[in-house]
Amino acid sequence: MAASSVRVAAAQMTSINDLAANFATCSRLVKEAAAAGAKLLCLPESFAFIGAKDGDSIKIAEPLDGPIMQQYCSLARESGIWLSLGGFQERGSDDAHLRNTHVIIDDSGNIRSTYRKIFLFDVDVPGGRVYKESSFTEAGKDIVAVDSPVGRLGLSVCYDLRFPELYQQLRFQHEAQILLVPAAFTKITGHAHWEILLRARAIETQCFVIAAAQAGKHNDKRESHGETLIIDPWGTVVGRLPDRLSTGITVADIDFSLIDSVRAKIPIAQVNPVEFLF
Ligand SMILES: O=C(O)CNC(=O)[C@H](CS)NC(=O)CCC(=O)C(=O)O
Numbered sequence: 001m002a003a004s005s006v007r008v009a010a011a012q013m014t015s016i017n018d019l020a021a022n023f024a025t026c027s028r029l030v031k032e033a034a035a036a037g038a039k040l041l042c043l044p045e046s047f048a049f050i051g052a053k054d055g056d057s058i059k060i061a062e063p064l065d066g067p068i069m070q071q072y073c074s075l076a077r078e079s080g081i082w083l084s085l086g087g088f089q090e091r092g093s094d095d096a097h098l099r100n101t102h103v104i105i106d107d108s109g110n111i112r113s114t115y116r117k118i119f120l121f122d123v124d125v126p127g128g129r130v131y132k133e134s135s136f137t138e139a140g141k142d143i144v145a146v147d148s149p150v151g152r153l154g155l156s157v158c159y160d161l162r163f164p165e166l167y168q169q170l171r172f173q174h175e176a177q178i179l180l181v182p183a184a185f186t187k188i189t190g191h192a193h194w195e196i197l198l199r200a201r202a203i204e205t206q207c208f209v210i211a212a213a214q215a216g217k218h219n220d221k222r223e224s225h226g227e228t229l230i231i232d233p234w235g236t237v238v239g240r241l242p243d244r245l246s247t248g249i250t251v252a253d254i255d256f257s258l259i260d261s262v263r264a265k266i267p268i269a270q271v272n273p274v275e276f277l278f
Contacts, residue, residue: 005253006150008178008208009038012228012241012248014216015050019060019068022048027075029249034079036251039107040150042212044228045087045100045158045184048072052219058136061091061098064111069103077109082148086182086212087117087157092138099138102155102182104146112148115155116140119163128188129221133159145174150254152176154207158183161197161211164204171205172269177259179207184214190225195237203235206262206269208254216246233262 011029015022026047033041048068051057062068069088076083083105090101100117118140120133143166144155154176160166161181170176179201185194194213202209208231215226230239230252239250263269 004257005255007036007038007251007253008150008210008230009033009036009041009249009251010210010212010228010230010239010241011041011043012213012215012226012245013044013047014218014224014246015044015046015048015214016218017050017052017056019049023071025247026072029247030075030079030081030083033249033251034081036249038081038251040082040084040148041249042084042180042182042210043086044212044214045182046089046214047085047182048088050184050214050218050222052221055136057089058096058098061089063091064088064101064103064114066091069111073105073109073111076105076107080107082107082150084153084180084182084210084212086180087184090116097136097138099140100133100157102157102180104148104153104155106148113144113146113155115142115144115157117157117160118166119160121159123159125186125188128186143169143174145170145176151178151208151256151259154179156181158185161201164201167201167205171207176205176207177256178254179205179209181209181211183211185225187223187225190227194225194227195229198229199231199235199237202231202233206233206259206266208232208259213241215241215243233259
């Protein structure tokens with residue numbers, strides 16, 4: 001008989017401009033999650049690397065079959081755990097661009113799925129910096145969901161969170177049960193919007209949401225909001241890492257009967273809003 005609940009973990013970390021140091025941190029977190037009985041660990045956007053200056057990320061970008069991703073595949077295999085690697089700097093179609101790629105690796109170390117961030121962070125943060133992710137990143141086009149031992153995963157990255165249509169499609173067209181939102185939110189926007197947007201996505205899609213976050217100071221210019229969260233389909237926060245904690249994991253049990261009961265009792269999927277609104 002299939003188990004009715006299965007454990008997941010989400011990690012928080014402070015990536016820097018040092019691939020080996022970040023890999024060492026990820027290895028430790030992966031081992032901790034496996035020891036806690038988790039079947040999937042979600043790492044934040046830019047887990048492998050956060051540059052200290054413009055152009056650093058382009059320099060380290062590699063294809064998915066390159067040595068960096070292979071190291072993470074080995075880590076998944078050795079620990080016997082699935083990994084969600086949000087926001088890998090995948091080499092793009094020319095030397096000036098990368099792709100911000102969310103990679104799902106299974107417990108044998110095989111890449112099962114890849115999603116390239118669709119919505120790029122071209123934003124003038126009020127009281128903060130101007131970001132132009134599109135200046136060095138190629139946007140993805142495809143919506144991606146994939147089956148896993150912890151349920152059907154809907155993939156996204158960071159700023160995608162602000163586009164609810166993506167999550168509506170993941171839930172209602174692609175049948176996602178768990179939405180993954182790896183991120184490196186800014187201090188300012190994270191403080192104002194992070195938790196509210198994540199809980200809204202969980203409630204309006206009736207999915208679990210796992211949001212692994214970068215936290216703390218990466219370099220002189222950059223600091224992330226933190227506050228890794230796991231949220232259930234009712235909108236309750238079931239796992240949380242405080243912003244002040246720079247590195248660690250939180251675990252939660254995915255209860256499939258909760259997904260079913262929330263969806264049965266509040267039957268929004270049975271209503272086609274287009275019939276009523278247009
Ligand atoms: O560039 C990297 O190293 C990794 N990528 C990021 O940090 C990305 C793009 S710059 N950040 C976001 O999307 C923040 C979104 C955000 O903070 C919001 O929507 O408010």
